[in-house]
Amino acid sequence: MINETRSSSTAESSLNERLERLESIIESQQETIEKLEDRNETQQETIEKLEKETDERTNRDDSSGFSLVSRRSALAGIAGLAGLGAMSSSASAATPQGQVGTADRPLNALYAQQLQGVPDGETPFDVLVGSERALRFTAGDGGDAGNVIAGHSTNSVDGDGFGATIGGGGESLAPNTVSGSYSTIGGGLGNETGDEQATVGGGSDNVASGGSSTVGGGEHNEASGNRSTVAGGDVNEASGSRSTVGGGFQNTADGTRSTVSGGDQNQAGGTNAFVGGGEKNEASAWNATVGGGYENTASGQHSTVLGGRNNTADGTYSVVAGRNANASRPGQFVFTDSHTETENHSTGIANRFYCMFQNGYYFRTDSVEGNAGVWMGNGDTSWSAISSAESKTNITPVDAKAVLEKVANLELSTWSYNWQTDTRHMGPMAGEFFEAFGLGGSDEGIQTIDADGVLFAAVQGLAAELADRDERIDDLESRVEELERDEAVATPEVTADD
Incomplete structure (x- = not known):
């Protein structure tokens, strides 16, 4: 009995909810109907107003000769635009009907929610x-x-x-x-x-x-x-x-994922090849790059021409820059200056760094203080270290004889580097040199300017010792000569008659 009561109560509650929802839907539909009725009344008033104005204009302008919109056509057009679907009695559903405005009297403005063409698709x-x-x-x-x-x-x-x-x-x-x-x-x-x-x-x-x-x-x-x-x-x-x-102009990127940024008559023909600009440059190999310049070619895989003129990077992983530089072997770096108008610069050995600069090279190692570094001038065959008085401080005189003694005590030997076993070298170990003289910034290497300075000092010390020795020898020779003279005076001369 209790279960039946509960079941009846649940059914009654569900029915009430459904009735409430239906009443809500009916109220919403009633509001929509009222809005549509208001809209139709407004449209009807507009049609009546336009009809009245059309009659007045027809009566006023019959004698003017102007071509006017017929009242039926105008109303049909207005109704069509308003979504009322007005049609002439003889027109089919696919035939356009009505007209709004004329060539002589166009509409100033048209307001609509929808314009629809012929709905045949x-x-x-x-x-x-x-x-x-x-x-x-x-x-x-x-x-x-x-x-x-x-x-x-x-x-x-x-x-x-x-x-x-x-x-x-x-x-x-x-x-x-x-x-x-x-x-x-x-x-x-x-x-x-x-x-x-x-x-x-x-x-x-x-x-x-x-x-x-x-x-x-x-x-x-x-x-x-x-x-x-x-x-x-x-x-x-x-x-x-x-x-x-x-x-740019007449550039071509015909390699897969290739790029030509700009310039004139450049071509990127290799996969992932790149030409940055310039004129008549070509990157024809896989991952090849030409940065710019004129008539440069990067034809080796992963090769690069940084720029310049008439350069070629044929070798895999090769890099060139300048003028008439040619890197034909793998891993070559070939850099040249501007004066090589006809000579083609290259090296026949793979994995070599080759440079040609007519006025030499200058490598700086400190951008803050002075001009630290080394240079090699035109025609030079070795590096020059900066050593002018203006570039130095904390200048202290050297005891040349003490340096000579330390040099004499250095252990010298011939040896080979671990990575260069077929080549012999001679000299002290860097750690012993550093301990003896305290020169340079590390006990792992010997700077040539320090080795040269030690040798200069040792030579001076040796020269000083030789000078002292010569002075003693001269003194001894003078004393010997003096003794010989004294002996000659003290000893009477012996003749044959005696």
Whole structure:
């Protein structure tokens, strides 16, 4: 009995909730009906007002000769725009009906919530300016978007393309044409897209023929590789997949993922190849790079021409810069100056650093104080260390004889480096040298300027000892001579008669 009571109470509660929801729905529908009735009353008042004004104008202007909108046509047009679907009694559902305004008396403004073309899915909806089409909309097909075509009336979307957009531009002899679905032409003249999702931003006679390719602007540019890009410039082409040309003139990026940033007549033909700019440069190998300059070639894999003129990086991992530099072996670095007009500089040994600079080299090791470093001048065959008095401080005289004694006590030997066992060297160990003289900044090496200084001091010490020895020898020789004279005086001369 208790369960039956509970079940009855639950059913009654559920029924009440349903009734409340239905009452709420009815109230909402009643509000909607009232709004539609108000809207219809407003539209009816507008129609009556326009009908009255039309009658007055007809009576006033019958003798003027102007072509007026017929009252029935005007009302039919207004009703059609208002969504009332007014039709002439003889017109079929597919025949356009009504007219709003005339060529002599156009409407000043049109306010509407919706403009709808012929609902057959095939007839385009056009907006005319004068007698020329300025804008066209075509319906989509199922889940695909329709097309939007603005600009000159000759602009078009070819074939069965959908989701395409032409933002404007074009002329009768140079229309903009979209051939791929979901492709876009922003404007310009004579531009064309030839594959799906391609884009031409503007400019003149540009073609984006690769899938998802882009031409930003410029003139006579083409992005023919899939996902390729030409940003601008003139007569540039990105034909490699995912290749890029930033701008310039007659540049070509035909390697996969290759790039030419700009310049004139440059080519990036290798996969991942890069040409930064300049003129007539070529990066033809995998990961090859030419930074710029004139007529440079990077044809070795992972090779680089930093810049300059007439340089070639043929070797794998080679690097060149300057003028007429040639790195033909793997791992070569060849750097030259500007004076080598005809001579071609190269080295036949792989993994070698080769430089040619007519006025020598200068390496600085301190950018804060002085001119610390070394240099090699024109024609020199060894480095010069900076050693002028102006570059020094804390100058202390040297005890040359003490240095000589320390040098005499150094253990000298011949030896080979661990990594150069076939080559012999001679000298002290760096640790012993540092302990004896305290020169240089480390006990791991001996700077040549310190070794030279120690040898200078030792020579001076030796010279001083030799001078002291010579002085003693001279003194001894003088004393011997004096003794010999004294002996000769003290000893009488012996004759034959004696």
